[in-house]
Amino acid sequence: MAYQYPLRSQYGPCDSFFVESDDDGIFAMRTEQRERARIMAKYRQKELGLELSRLTADEYQNDIIDHMEHMESETMPDVNSIDIQTEVQWYMRPYLLDFLIEAHTAFQLLPDTLFLSINLLDRYCSKRVVYKKHYQLVGCAALLIAAKYGDRKDRVPTVRELKSMCCSLYDDEMFTQMEWHVLQTLNWAVGHPTVDAFLELALEEAEEDQELRHMTWFISEMALFHREFVSVRPSVLARSALTLAQCILGRPQPRHSDWSSGYDAGTVLSLSNHLYNPSQILTKKYSSAHLSHVAITVDDFLQRHVQLARRATATPPIEMSVKEPVPVSNVYLAPQTPHKNHGPMVQHGCLTPPITPENEQFGNNNFGKEQRILPHLYPPTPTSQPSTQQMPQMQYHQQYYAPHFIQ
Structure with a gap:
């Protein structure tokens, strides 16, 4: 190890007469080793924490599920209160959700953030009267x-960004005031077990099946657009959406003893009925590659089922069965089915016209009007000539029934 005089630097002269040089790179090597050991220790600590979390979760999983189900019952919106809103109507909800989904995708927020924001929106609308011009402002405040x-702090949208997405319809202070008013109305109770939180519990055994996870997200977000699913608990909606996603993708159903198998058949049927008309914004979002093209998969699945339904409802070919001939001796003893004559009756090689009182064409309702005489190619069917005493009575019937036929 060589020693030399201190070097001059921008910090001034060194107080020591001897400065240790690093010509051999020993200090850099030791620093790199310490940094590598620190990274390895951090990685081992993280793995140990995850293992302890798994063991603790397995031990307290039932208690966690019970607490989450209790919390979801305490933070559910009231649909009947939303129904009595004076200006905000249910047909406005899809337009606001399309806007929130676009904003959620643009800021790359977590799926749990979208479900939580919709829950905050519905809970606020069930407790406060919302004007139509402030409906979008409430949605932005909830987001x-x-x-x-619960999202990453570097991805939280700013007031300026939300104002730009709303085309400067609201001022900066309006976003802050509405955010404070939403929190005051909900008594600062923001925590709500969402569909994504229950989905994490249901997909513990299939964590690497990303296509199944994306399909469940697509079905769950589609349910946000409809009123009938607002009152459905997230735990039931998550398991029902997962069951429908497994049917679409052909995945095996869970065991009856698992928590994820407790789906609602009626909810699954309602979700399947709404697959035919999803939102265009939602379809565009889930047609991307990083979300496994699940919207295209659903479209192909529905087309296959429509084709199968058409084949099932098609008229099957008639099979002619050959019956055994009845013996001649038993012809008169066997029951006989009456049959109509095949084809219309023909006289002199032409169709026999129906008999009408005035030898008119069948179905002609223009009584009392001048009739156009058509040339007869064949002799008409002989009809009985009415007597002179019956003529006035016949004319009376024609005059009486004529207005009714014309009408």
């Missing part, structure tokens, strides 16, 4: 609160 609650 902002949900992003601050």
Whole structure:
């Protein structure tokens, strides 16, 4: 190890007369080793924490599920209160959800943030009267609160960005005031077990099946657009959406003893009926490659089922069965089925016209009007000539029934 005089630097002269040089690179090597050991220790600590979390989760999983189900019952919106809104109607909901989904995708927020923001929106609308011009403002405030609650801090949208997405319809202070008013109305109870939180519990055994996870997200987000699913608990909706996703993708159903097998058959049927008309924004979102093209998969699945339904309802070919001939001796003893004559009756090689009182064409309702005489190619069917005493009575019937036929 060589020693030399201190070198001059921008920090001034060194107080020591001897400065240790690193010509052999020993200090750099030791620093690199310490950094590598620190990274390995951090990685081992993380693995140990995950293993302890798994063991703890297995031990307290039932208690966790019970607490989540209790919390979801405490933070469910009231659909009947939303029904009595004076200006906000249910047909406005899909337009606002399309906007929130686009904003959620643009800021790359977590799936749990979208479900939480919709829950905050519905809970606020069930407790406060919302004007139509402030409906979008409430949705933006709910998205902002949900992003601050559980998403990454570097992805939380700013007020300026939300204002730009709303085309400067609201001022900066309006976003802050609405955010505070939503929190005050909900008594600062933001935590709500969402569909994604219950889905994590249901997909513990299939964590690597990303296509199944994306398909369940697609079905769950589609349910947000419809009123009938607002009152459905997230735990039931998550298991029902997962069951429908497994049917679409051909995945095996879970065992009856698992928590994920407790789906609602009526909810699954309702979700399947709404697959035919999803939102265009939602279809565009889930047609991307990073979400496994699940929207295209659903479209192909529905087309196959439509083709199978058409084949099932098609008229099957008639099979002619050959019956055994009846013996001649038993012809008169066997029951006989009456048959109609094949084809219309023919006289002199032409169709026999129906008999009418005035030898008119069948179905002609223009009584009392001048009739056009058509040349007869064949002699008409002989009809009985009415007597002179019956003529006035016949004319009376024609005059009486003529208005009714014309009408």
